[in-house]
Amino acid sequence: MDRILITGGSRLQGTVRVSGAKNAALPILASTILGGGECRVTNVPAVVDVVTMGKLLGMLGASVKIEGNRAAVGVEHVHSTEAPYDLVRTMRASVLVLGPLVARWGEATVSLPGGCAIGTRPVNLHLAGLAKLGAEVAIEHGYIRAKATRLRGARIALDTPTVTGTENLMMAACLAEGTTVIENAAKEPEISDLASFLVKRGAKIFGAGTDLITVEGVSALRGADHEVIPDRIEAGTYLAAGAITGGDVCVEGCRPEHLEAVIVKLREAGAEVTEKKESIRLKAPRRPKAADVKTFVHPGFPTDMQAQIMALLCVAEGTSVITETVFESRFIHVPELRRMGADIKVDGNHAVVNGSSHLTGAPVMASDLRASAGLILAGLAAEGITEVSRVYHLDRGYERIEQKLRGLGASVNRVHGTAKGAAGAAAGIPS
Ligand code: UD1
Numbered sequence: 001m002d003r004i005l006i007t008g009g010s011r012l013q014g015t016v017r018v019s020g021a022k023n024a025a026l027p028i029l030a031s032t033i034l035g036g037g038e039c040r041v042t043n044v045p046a047v048v049d050v051v052t053m054g055k056l057l058g059m060l061g062a063s064v065k066i067e068g069n070r071a072a073v074g075v076e077h078v079h080s081t082e083a084p085y086d087l088v089r090t091m092r093a094s095v096l097v098l099g100p101l102v103a104r105w106g107e108a109t110v111s112l113p114g115g116c117a118i119g120t121r122p123v124n125l126h127l128a129g130l131a132k133l134g135a136e137v138a139i140e141h142g143y144i145r146a147k148a149t150r151l152r153g154a155r156i157a158l159d160t161p162t163v164t165g166t167e168n169l170m171m172a173a174c175l176a177e178g179t180t181v182i183e184n185a186a187k188e189p190e191i192s193d194l195a196s197f198l199v200k201r202g203a204k205i206f207g208a209g210t211d212l213i214t215v216e217g218v219s220a221l222r223g224a225d226h227e228v229i230p231d232r233i234e235a236g237t238y239l240a241a242g243a244i245t246g247g248d249v250c251v252e253g254c255r256p257e258h259l260e261a262v263i264v265k266l267r268e269a270g271a272e273v274t275e276k277k278e279s280i281r282l283k284a285p286r287r288p289k290a291a292d293v294k295t296f297v298h299p300g301f302p303t304d305m306q307a308q309i310m311a312l313l314c315v316a317e318g319t320s321v322i323t324e325t326v327f328e329s330r331f332i333h334v335p336e337l338r339r340m341g342a343d344i345k346v347d348g349n350h351a352v353v354n355g356s357s358h359l360t361g362a363p364v365m366a367s368d369l370r371a372s373a374g375l376i377l378a379g380l381a382a383e384g385i386t387e388v389s390r391v392y393h394l395d396r397g398y399e400r401i402e403q404k405l406r407g408l409g410a411s412v413n414r415v416h417g418t419a420k421g422a423a424g425a426a427a428g429i430p431s
Contacts, residue, residue, distance in 0.1 A: 002395075004388040004402060006379030007411035008361055012247035014408045018235045018254045019045040019399040020069065020228035024190040026093045027167040028197050028228060029053045032062065032073040033100035034174055035201055037223025041071045044228055045399045048392070052091045056083055060097070074223070078105055085111040085142065091396070095123055095144075096164055099172030102135050102146045110144045117367045119327040129156045129169040133176055153178030153217055161186040161211065161297050167194055173215035174203040182213040188298040189258045193229045200224035232258040233304045234398060235280065237373050239263075240308040241405065243271050243284045244315060244381045249408060250281040261301040265291050265309060269316060290318030290355055295326050307333045307374030314342040315381050316355035324349045333371035336364040340378050340386065361386040369397045376401070380410055 020043035030053065032039045044050055046069060054064045054071065061078040065071070081101050088094040088111035101108035113123060127144065131137050133156075135148040153176045156169060166186040171194070173180035185191070187209055195208030201224045204216035235254035242249030243266055256263065256275035263273050263280070268291040272283040290313060295303040303326035313320040314337055324330050331351055334344050339362045343354040361384035366372035372394035379386030388394075391414070394401060405412045 001389065002391045003415045004376060004391050004394070005413045005415055006361070006376060006386045006388070008359075008380055008382040008384065008386065010245065010380070010409050010411055012242050012245045012249050012380070012405070012408040012410055015250040015252055016238050016404050016408055017252045018230045018238070019043070021045070021190055021193070021231040022047055022049055022397045023163070023188070024193040025050055025228045026053050027096050027164070027171070027190065027194045028226065029057065029071060029073060030096035031100055031171050031194060031198060032057065033060070033075050033078070033097060034104050034171060034198070035221030035223070036074070036076050038072055038074045039201070039223050040225045041073070042069060042225070042227045043230075044069050044071045045231065047395065047397050047399050049091050049093065049396045052087060053093070056087050056094055056097060060101070081105050081107050082109040083111055088113055092121065093164060095126065096168060098126060098144065098146060099130065099168035102130060102148050103151055103172040103175040106149060107147045108144070112139060112142055112144050117329075117332050119329050121327070123165070125158055125160065125162050125165040126168045129158070129165065130172060132156050133169070133172055133180065151176035153180040153215070155181045155183070157183040158185065160184070163188050163191065166191055166213070170195065170205065170208065170213055170215060171198070173217060174198055174205070174221060175219070176215070176217040178217055180215045180217070182215075183211070185211050185213045186297060187211055189229060189232065189255070197224065197226040200226060230254045233302060233370070235259060236262040236302070236305045237308050237377070237398070238404070238408070239266055239273075239280060239282050240305070240312050241377055241380055241408070241410070242282045243269060243288055244312045244377050246284050246286045247408070248283045250279055252279045254278065254280060256280050261299060262305055265293055265301060269312060287357070288312055288316040290316045290320040292321045294323040297326065303327055303330060304370050306330060307370045308377050310344070310351065310353060311337065311374045311377040311381070313353045313355060314344070314378060315357070315359060316353075318355055320353045320355070322351040322353060324351075332367040333374050336371070336375055337378055339364055340382055342378070358383055360384055363387040363389065366390040366393045369393045373398065373401075376405070376412065380405070
């Protein structure tokens with residue numbers, strides 16, 4: 001298993017370009033199931049989750065070609081409507097094929113995703129919404145089975161604004177008979193990007209990006225070309241990397257308007273942040289200041305940036321309180337940060353972070369995608385070597401992160417295999 005080795009202490013400087021948003025590319029690729037005709041998608045991030053989605057579409061019968069940052073997908077027919085457990089357990093977002101499969105092919109069998117490190121993560125709202133659209137939905141032997149001759153438009157009020165739930169229902173509604181209204185919809189930019197792709201394909205969607213989405217069903221969708229929006233979480237991660245090292249970093253190819261809540265907190269932590277149309281420059285003081293952070297649905301502070309901002313606040317001057325409101329157990333990175341000398345107390349969904357003047361490198365274990373990024377950031381600020389294991393989480397969602405960080409002057413290296421400890425690998429002994 002690969003590990004990432006970080007030698008802390010370098011001040012990051014320079015420019016880094018962000019990749020396309022994983023969380024927009026995945027629903028966009030899943031939505032190709034909704035119609036015939038070739039879909040050519042560009043700015044697709046070269047990350048493992050995208051490969052997994054390509055594999056799943058291929059298993060269903062789609063023709064899929066993913067090369068570099070381009071994907072070409074055609075779904076003229078399917079020979080299976082099943083997303084198997086082995087795939088879904090490696091990527092929860094596989095559930096995004098559920099709505100499109102039922103809407104176009106009348107049935108879907110999708111392994112029920114289990115809980116994961118960050119919470120129980122049910123999909124009850126996806127299922128209740130599909131039932132409202134007229135699908136027969138059952139759970140049997142660990143699988144969701146959904147069937148419908150043709151979905152019918154309906155009014156769906158979501159209990160909580162789920163991101164992939166909103167996407168699943170919006171996609172399904174595109175081919176339903178009549179009008180669907182989704183109330184309390186999630187407002188993340190990735191939902192708007194999916195909607196703009198679907199509209200190019202002939203769908204009639206109004207209000208994506210607000211909490212009230214209206215979809216007028218059409219009988220078929222055609223192929224279309226689309227460029228995926230930049231990854232706001234990746235951009236935020238590099239800004240936080242600049243901030244934690246007292247650096248001067250410019251993140252290019254991003255959309256500052258998607259990062260407002262993150263920028264507010266980076267400024268509160270003492271950084272000077274300049275926004276341009278498609279770039280953000282951050283100049284950080286030698287040591288950040290404490291700031292209180294509460295995660296929230298968009299446009300609030302994203303839960304996917306919580307681990308990274310926590311790493312930053314671990315070295316801040318003063319005490320910060322982080323409140324996680326989106327997922328119930330998303331503080332799993334805390335014990336790992338403590339191994340690096342961080343002073344963090346967790347009480348329910350609050351974490352009290354007493355900033356310390358320095359962290360020390362240690363072997364740590366990544367528990368999920370964003371926790372991995374948080375640990376790498378902590379490693380950048382720590383004295384000595386940090387060794388992050390279980391890097392497969394990181395590879396699911398960050399394209400070439402070591403290379404990009406090295407481009408900013410960080411000492412970050414990937415070590416393949418399991419044999420050697422940090423000291424051996426840092427000394428260049430292959431393992
Ligand atoms: C998506 C993102 C993930 C991000 C999360 C929150 C993708 C592929 N993943 O995940 O990176 O961290 O949004 O911004 O886009 N919930 C229910 N019932 C449901 C669905 C959700 O109770 O049927 C709850 C969840 O347990 C959670 C909250 O709603 O507490 C938000 O989850 P949700 O928005 O659904 O997250 P995902 O779409 O899985």
